[in-house]
Amino acid sequence: MARETAAQETVALADAAVAPREEYITIDGCKTFLLRGGKGQPVLFLHGARGGGNWLPFMAKLADSHEIIAPEHPGFGRSDAPDWWDNIHDLAYFYLDLIKTLKLEHVHLVGSSLGGWLATEIAVRSTAKLASLTLIGAAGLHIKGLARPDTFLWTQEEATRALFHDQALAEKMLGQPVSDEELERQMKNRFAAARMSWAPRLYDPHLHKWLHRIDVPTAIFWGKQDQYIPTAYAERFAELIPGAQVQYFDKCGHLPQVEQPEAFAKALESFIRRAA
């Protein structure tokens, strides 16, 4: 999501009065980078396959009334890749440990794409510390016969263009020069994403059996024009998670939080207020 920062500059920034703190904490032997900012009930944001570590405009907006915690997953960005880091289940247990270590209660868990998948893997294991769950264009499920693009064969340009409905955002992002450090971060994130999701590709064949265990209010946010994970998956999650509600963002691709930050922040704030 380092690349997403560029796109956000093109959209009106929300009130960014709350500056985040950059922290490193060690959990399960893994030195982990996190951004924290704001006060209130915690919102734990789980980034997608392209990585995290950026203070997104919707976070700044939400930080008026919530504490935002946005880590980089083990293996991604500035976080370590520990020996135990083999699959998405390892990350799920890691985050349950993180919640415990940070003594978080009533957590609003929000995950985008691969982070959405991770959020469900956490929630099927335990919702004890969760107040709500929000999935954004989440991976994790597989609908037989429904073709999905092979994102690992996409060029960087194809992958960037496919993120957005509004190609001006893609153009802007692609126009940014890529520093050596940034290129290395992209490679590291790509490695990490492959490690978690190469095969089966971006899903856990057993996850669907246990989504019924999720017993906290669940919102499913999806860009209507998502080219990474089609909207049929929003419906499938809604069928499998009791009481889950789908909300679509029109003229919007895979990242509503980046492409439509105002509308997204409003929808998320409204949902977590009701869930709290």
Next chain:
Amino acid sequence: MRFFFFHLMPYAPLDLDYDKTHKSAWVTLPNSYYDPELGSDLYNRYLDELEYADELGFEGISVNEHHQTAYGMMPCPNVFAGMLARRVKQAKICILGRALPVLSNPLSVAEEFAVLDNITKGRIITGFVRGIGAEYHALAVNPTESHARFHEAHDLIVQAWTKPGPFAYEGKYYHFPYVNLWPRPYQKPHPPIWVPSQGSKETIEFAAAKDHKYVYLQTATPAATLFKYMQAYRDEANRQGYEASPDQLGWSVKIYVAETDEIAKREAKPHVEAFVNKFLRMPVEMLLPPGYTSIQSMKGVMAAKQTITGGARTIDDLMEQGTFICGSPATVRAKLEEYQHKGGFNIVMAGLHFGTLPAELTRKNMELFAREVMPHLKNRVPDGYRPVAAE
């Protein structure tokens, strides 16, 4: 110099205009491009060529493994080795190699090799490789596990060949309560292991390790890079306290010999250019899936946004780089002598068929090479030659 004959078995009748609509001859090229009538003839022709190499006196003949591609039609190299095993009487049969990490069960690989070793009474040479990046797309195996799976599969196979069974193997990726190979291999302590590679540091260190001393076979490399990797192997051997023999070092290279330099170039040109520009063609995302190689080396390639071919290459480019040796017998002899002198290797894995080279030119190439090149260089060894050191 020791000579081996290498075949890739490409699907030569491929419509070479495929690249107007498709990015690669690998993984995603629709298999409607394959015509079984043509393919069945081609397989038999290629097997005949391998058998012919035995008659011509090559020390060994080699098959290899690629998946879901027009580049090479041997997804199951041990099946091909099996077809050759009872017909080829003299030559060693080299399987270079099996792509261990992408195979679901390395124990069955150990079994297949052991069977071949028995049938041929010890005339097989096995090859252990990770496979090229495209195989991880083709067989949906996680490339970030490539190195770890390779090492574990290697350990399992060598133990299965050498340790009395039954015993349990308890790895991270492979678990077997009973490892108890029937048959045990014929060769003692086990069939030779060769390691073909494009030259990763990890692979060179693995092959050169004191308790391995595996033959390292450099593939698809410009001459300058070849010399560097040969030296890296010798350096690693020194570091491990022994001196590497030239018999631990080989070069896999495409070669074409004809009556004169001019004829050779004219005859080889369309076929070797089809090989590099069409059959080898793939985007970098396919060639280097995440984790296949280190972030440092991947970074360089990704930044350059290259395909594996780096744009269309001509026969002149290839000859200049030394990735292709082409000319009269005298020219080819001189090149091989020069490269051996500089590289210090003793094994030449000659790719005498490439791309779309037709049957009659392939035979002519093989005959001229066997008659006019091999006998002259047979007794030639690198300066300061020494045999492989005993354990």
